[in-house]
Amino acid sequence: MIRVLIFGVNGAFFAVPMETVHQVLRHPVVTNIPLSPTGLLGVVNVRGEIVPLLDTGVLTGTGGISKSPFAVLVSGQKDMVALAAEELPIAADFEEPVGPGSRPGELGVYSSGGRLVVLIDIDELAKNQVDMKWAS
């Protein structure tokens, strides 16, 4: 069993392991970074730390989002990142996956409350989806 936090983006649902979650930010104040890659919505100030806010729409391949009423603060391997969420994230417990992930960084598909949720590895996804150099 794995405890996760589920968040919605573009009508799809994704989950991150709860042990990596620090907190959920409500209405984060986002500072836009000019020329940043599309997967990066901007940066947010989390208790004095400057944390990147990743566009989960781009990360998950569901299409870029423009608003982020919530942000899930998680630890990556090296740093903390905020993940944009369109709805209030909810906690859940996952048992066995009902299917495999379809891309690197997708750890598996789980069924939770009648929804299919993809468990993601944020570092792996970000590595493949966000190139931090110039915007294309």
Next chain:
Amino acid sequence: MGELEDEFRPLFIEEARGHLERIASGLLVLEAAPGDQAAIAGILREAHTMKGAAGMVGMMRVSHHAHRLEDLLVELRAGTRRSSPELTDSMLSYIDGLGRLIAGTTAGQEDIADDPTLSGLLPPPRPVLVGAPETGTYVAAPAEPALVGVASSTSPSGADPTGADPTGASRHLPINGEASPSNGEAPPSPHINGEAPPSPQVGKQGKQASATLQVPVARIDELNRLVGEVSAAQLRVGHIFGSELHRDPDAVTEYRELTKVINQLQEVTERTRMVPVGTLEPLLHRTVRDAARAAGKNVRWDMVGEEIEVDRGVLDELASPLLHLIRNAVGHGIESPEVRQAAHKPEQAVIRIHATQVGSKVIITISDDGAGINVAAVRAVAAKAGIDVSGLNEEESLRLIFRPGNSTAKVLTENSGRGVGLDVVATAVAAVHGAIEVVNHPGAGAEFRIVVPITLTVVPCLIVSIAGQSFALPLHRIIRMLEAQHVQLVSGRMLAVVDGLAVPVYNLASLLGLHSTDVGPWVLLGTATHAYAFQVEKVIQKRDVVVRGLTGRLRDLKSVSGASIEPNGSILLVLDVPSLIERSSTVVEPANAVVEKPAERALSVMVVDDALMVRELQRSILERAGYFVRTANDGIEALAMLAEQPADLVVTDLEMPNMNGFNLTKSIRAHPRLANIPVLIVTSRASAEDHQLGLEAGADGYIVKTSFDEAGLISAVSRLLGRTGEPDSVQPNHGTNVTTNVGTHPAPSAVAR
């Protein structure tokens, strides 16, 4: 009186910490130079002041202990007792105990119990001249019979456990109402009747102490926060001016004045958070001394650059890794005197801490001249732990010591005697956005370099507004500001004549991909030879910004070099000007880009150094100066890269794996296409012989890293480039007046401006 005592006691406790610290520092100075009258006088004054102040707040026990310390110091001053490592041991332990006694004291509890162990630490005053080694270093000498008086008294039974002065008659010091000590070199200190007044002077720290005031950190933080709030409130008022009164606040003189004052206030309060690196000196020095004594090693302590300032928060975080590294160096790096002798090394080892500021980074180097790190052992242990070490080169293998995993640390200690828990150090350094690297000289020592990045260093910036968002431009990149000028389209570029020269003009908003219709002033950026005008929407102000380096995945962002958390919690981005300039040269109409590009081609520099940190530092310095920089790990790699694409200048280290700097220089000189490239050696090897060897190999310049600074590097590089000129492949610039002559080794720095 009781209430007054209670009120002032916390202040005394705070102050006593400083007294004790300075006494401890003084004792170390004294140990290195026994008989140093100025040092004795300094310590004496501290003890005397503390005695008086403790008495005033009713901490009689502390006062009494300070008095005992004074007695001993008076004997030292009179020459009836000599400083020795053992005596220093005792006195330092006494100081530590006194510190604990004070720290553990809360109102009303102070005199409940005496600490017999503390009382027993000091030898009883005795007017007998005791012999002691003349050395000022931490020699682990066996207890000398001549020192028996000291040695025996260090046991708790050596003195009256009640703490009463057993030989009060031998006092050299006045107690109440008597004159302050004024013989020897101690200047007479003024006093009021009763105990001595708090005199904030001591030895070498005398001047500093008298000009400083100890303030609780919480108060400073509160001050910073309040100033931030004032600033935010002022911005809101400015907003109301616009929305309610329909007036531009900046058109109101009083408002402008207020802005100016608040900005100054902010600047000053931000600086209150900065402390010199030397603040850690007493702690580090003491640790080296005690560790050396305990391990029976002879170590000299050296610290350079104490005055370099960093944010207090950073320094606090660095204390623990620094302690770890110096303990490691003493415990495992430095050999015993016998081993050193056998290896024909000076019996006395050196541990040196060197702090320097390079650009907006502070580098703290901890080096020793011990045995160095046994890389083979490090590899062996890592391999045992299941790591594939087969493909790792020397440098990569060495970096294994920073690998997390405590289980290997223990084995490492036994096998190689080095590398204990260094992952903890690396983690702690990373926590303050710093980086650490190690340079190993097998048999000759090891050097750890900690770089605290731009993070909490203050950078003067120009704050500009573009499309409603504020950005900071580092001031050292700004030549000046000017009103918008007449612009002409020339060969597909917007050009304007500034100071008689044509400079390209760019709209910062469109360069940043932002939409802005407002036309504001220009900011002239760049280098002396390559200036660019950026049109901004509005210049807000000029002020210092406490810039943090971006970390993690944000580090790779090219358009911003850092960010600052503003007092109101918003994030201010610091634009990376070199990148913008680089980008500006590519944002031209494609049809003309081919023709125009060579005109804007930056001079290229190849930086060769096996240390990533040095490479990156030099890269950032040179890039900021407008050079195009490539880097290589060692001579072999550099040669291969140069053969593919020559550079205008090579900056190289000397000591590198595979091919060192001498051989790289020789190879460049021997290469038909590369022979004319100037070579600048930047090394830590300062000897005249190395210098000579470097020049003989064909180097054009030689910089010793210890004297290395940003301006020094840039001036050396521009000097060398000025002497040679651009390679033949560079096309003449026909588009602007910012040009160089072609053909006969023109000097970019000599461009008419």
